[in-house]
Amino acid sequence: MRTRYVALVVAVFGMFPIAGQAQIKVDMSRVTCGDWLGYSSENREFIRYWMSGYYSAAANMPVLDVNRLQKNTAKLAAYCKKHKPDSLPTAIKKAIT
16 A cells, blocks of 8 residues: 555656756645635646645545545635635635534
């Protein structure tokens, strides 16, 4: 099971080109709803999957449920449109749980 997780992470990161030796760090706790809504669809999608993986791992849920992810994304987007200053982790807690 751990091998599948590592393979998924490698596959996801393999989809994004790495610019030279640049190191990019993103503090996900500082990403706001407004930021997330303003990102390109590719970046929004990346953060969506990253956050899903983070919360799934925290809940010890090793399976990606695409239907659940889509429903939760719709809830999150609706919440974020009304609460743009909220951080994304705060929005996830309020909109989905």
